[in-house]
Amino acid sequence: MIENRFIIELKSCEKLLPVHPSQLLTYLKLTGLKTGLLINFNTALLKNGIRRLVS
Structure with missing residues (x-):
């Protein structure tokens, strides 16, 4: 959790x-x-591993 x-x-x-x-x-x-934010570090480009979710 960030701030x-x-x-x-x-x-x-x-x-x-x-x-x-x-x-x-x-x-x-x-x-x-x-x-x-769901961040997967196992990708060639980090920007491809970032997903933003809103509830």
Whole structure:
């Protein structure tokens, strides 16, 4: 959690599975926050591994 504004979930996996965004959405609902970032470091370009989720 960053400054009680959003959540960052860090991963290093070959491929993001459908469970990963669902997990982040659950964290957002439990905390009452609106925005989260799902970052997968196992990509050739980091910008391809970033997903923004809004609940």
